[in-house]
Amino acid sequence: MTMPYYASAEQVMRDRSEYARKGISRGRSVAVLTYADGVLFIAENPSSTLHKVGEIYDRIGFAAVGRYSEFESLRVAGVRLADVRGYSYNRRDVTGRVIANAYAQTLGAIFTEQMKPYEVELCVAEVGDSSESDQLYRLTFDGSVVDEPDFVVMGGQAEAVTARLREDFRAGLPLSEALMVGVRALSASSPAMPGNGSGDGLLPAAQLEVAVLDRRRPKRAFRRVVGAALGSLLGDGGGPAPEAATHAHAPSAPQPGTPAGLGDPAAPDTAGGAVDGPADAGES
Amino acid sequence: MDGLTQSHTGRSGFPPAYLDRVGSSFTDFLATAAPDLLPSRRQVPSVNAGDLTPHGTTIVAVTYAGGVLMGGDRRATMGNLISSRDIEKVYPADTWSVIGIAGAAGIAIEMVKLYQVELEHYEKIEGLTLSLDGKANRLAQMIRGNLGAALQGLAVVPLFAGFDLDAAAGTTPGRIFSYDVTGGNYEERGYAAVGSGSLFAKNSLKKTWRSGLDGDAATRTVVEALYDAADDDSATGGPDPVRRLYPIVYRVDAEGAVRLTDAEVAGIADTIVGERAAADRENVDRGF
Numbered sequence: 001m002t003m004p005y006y007a008s009a010e011q012v013m014r015d016r017s018e019y020a021r022k023g024i025s026r027g028r029s030v031a032v033l034t035y036a037d038g039v040l041f042i043a044e045n046p047s048s049t050l051h052k053v054g055e056i057y058d059r060i061g062f063a064a065v066g067r068y069s070e071f072e073s074l075r076v077a078g079v080r081l082a083d084v085r086g087y088s089y090n091r092r093d094v095t096g097r098v099i100a101n102a103y104a105q106t107l108g109a110i111f112t113e114q115m116k117p118y119e120v121e122l123c124v125a126e127v128g129d130s131s132e133s134d135q136l137y138r139l140t141f142d143g144s145v146v147d148e149p150d151f152v153v154m155g156g157q158a159e160a161v162t163a164r165l166r167e168d169f170r171a172g173l174p175l176s177e178a179l180m181v182g183v184r185a186l187s188a189s190s191p192a193m194p195g196n197g198s199g200d201g202l203l204p205a206a207q208l209e210v211a212v213l214d215r216r217r218p219k220r221a222f223r224r225v226v227g228a229a230l231g232s233l234l235g236d237g238g239g240p241a242p243e244a245a246t247h248a249h250a251p252s253a254p255q256p257g258t259p260a261g262l263g264d265p266a267a268p269d270t271a272g273g274a275v276d277g278p279a280d281a282g283e284s
Numbered sequence: 285m286d287g288l289t290q291s292h293t294g295r296s297g298f299p300p301a302y303l304d305r306v307g308s309s310f311t312d313f314l315a316t317a318a319p320d321l322l323p324s325r326r327q328v329p330s331v332n333a334g335d336l337t338p339h340g341t342t343i344v345a346v347t348y349a350g351g352v353l354m355g356g357d358r359r360a361t362m363g364n365l366i367s368s369r370d371i372e373k374v375y376p377a378d379t380w381s382v383i384g385i386a387g388a389a390g391i392a393i394e395m396v397k398l399y400q401v402e403l404e405h406y407e408k409i410e411g412l413t414l415s416l417d418g419k420a421n422r423l424a425q426m427i428r429g430n431l432g433a434a435l436q437g438l439a440v441v442p443l444f445a446g447f448d449l450d451a452a453a454g455t456t457p458g459r460i461f462s463y464d465v466t467g468g469n470y471e472e473r474g475y476a477a478v479g480s481g482s483l484f485a486k487n488s489l490k491k492t493w494r495s496g497l498d499g500d501a502a503t504r505t506v507v508e509a510l511y512d513a514a515d516d517d518s519a520t521g522g523p524d525p526v527r528r529l530y531p532i533v534y535r536v537d538a539e540g541a542v543r544l545t546d547a548e549v550a551g552i553a554d555t556i557v558g559e560r561a562a563a564d565r566e567n568v569d570r571g572f
Contacts, residue, residue, distance in 0.1 A: 076303075079405065079409055080313055084313075084317065102298055105296055250450065252448060252450050254448075254456060257470075
């Protein structure tokens with residue numbers, strides 16, 4: 001193997017940081033805020049299926065910006081770690097700190113050992129029994145981890161959104177007010193808004209992905225705020241948002257006596273069936 | 285690497301298997317990351333091991349207008365001994381389905397635990413719950429993995445029931461699936477029972493259950509079927525007013541799976557016992 005040029009370690013790290021930062025700054029922003037009953041995630045995300053915010057475990061949530069394929073594989077790894085730990089010990093033994101540490105070590109190792117660093121920034125949030133015990137961990141592409149109070153902003157316009165949130169944010173806001181504070185801050189510097197958000201308009205519900213970790217919910221605290229619930233929290237400023245697709249399967253009917261998948265060839269769960277069957281004959 | 289090391293992260297964070305994007309099944313993931321946590325990967329010595337663990341007994345499930353009900357008695361036996369009077373053998377599998385278990389209790393409980401994580405894991409990774417048929421099929425695969433142990437006396441036979449969120453218009457949303465030890469998966473019509481008292485429970489349901497019953501009437505058929513099973517099967521426990529132990533009954537409807545309160549089940553059980561006692565007194569009065 002030849003080493004045609006020498007590059008100092010400092011130079012290599014600087015180049016990688018710059019590369020990762022550039023990648024992250026192209027994306028839209030995500031804000032994670034604490035509120036009276038837990039933690040609120042607000043992502044500027046026009047897609048209703050490619051999520052930036054997700055559930056890791058009972059009291060733990062995840063938000064990310066950057067390259068989708070990279071943070072998605074990290075999210076899946078987090079869910080796996082949480083489920084393996086919860087299954088082999090007890091559900092109580094899964095903590096946000098464990099997940100955040102695993103992310104920090106993984107991101108750190110990738111940053112130093114691989115040519116291309118991950119272009120992602122993550123937030124791992126955990127709700128406790130009271131607002132004092134809520135935790136927000138911010139993880140950057142180089143594996144550094146910071147425990148933040150109040151809120152975390154990540155993504156392209158992070159600085160502008162953070163500045164806006166510093167003015168408006170107060171601890172212990174009710175959900176609707178915390179959401180308005182967050183959406184206003186995101187809208188003010190969103191490239192999707194007319195005049196780069198210099199106007200007073202708010203991002204419509206269809207451009208937002210909102211979820212909460214609500215400490216009042218038993219066991220699984222994570223809940224997506226979608227559809228009519230989001231519309232009413234936003235004061236219906238943004239028109240109807242898409243409903244969540246939590247159970248979108250082809251309709252099924254009970255078929256006692258017929259093993260699943262061995263029934264009518266036209267049924268959605270039976271393999272095969274005619275490509276040009278008689279059912280198609282009358283159409284087209 | 286053994287299972288415990290794999291549930292911790294290494295010095296460089298997640299082990300490679302964790303970052304592999306392929307697969308949304310928890311069981312499949314454990315098979316690569318921590319295979320010794322899987323019940324089906326364990327070698328059972330080829331002797332009859334059936335006496336080593338308590339055995340759970342009767343589980344019944346019935347559909348009704350709004351969904352499905354599942355109930356189980358509270359007894360576990362080891363040979364001629366009653367090893368538990370208050371074991372619970374019906375569990376929620378996820379928000380929309382319940383699972384009841386008969387057979388080797390130790391393995392069955394581990395299987396239910398794994399199955400619950402399996403469904404939740406899929407839901408978290410895919411952002412979508414499995415279809416009810418998909419859940420039933422997944423459980424069949426887990427039972428199939430236990431066939432070796434089943435042949436040595438550690439059989440687990442579950443009963444699975446759920447509310448079908450994708451039910452086509454005009455069909456009943458409550459559905460029941462039964463299994464055999466080889467992993468055969470059969471959808472049942474109306475009602476089903478498994479375990480040592482299932483013969484008597486099914487006979488009881490045959491007379492009491494009708495399609496389109498409302499929730500209260502259907503709950504009564506479940507409790508009554510368990511009473512009849514306990515009446516004739518020594519391994520099935522009847523209502524125990526001395527210790528205030530009554531069958532566990534779950535209802536799954538459009539609102540999700542809920543466990544009926546002990547007071548509610550106790551009320552139904554007491555009514556049934558009262559009616560049977562009154563009927564018997566009439567027989568005595570007539571000179572039998």
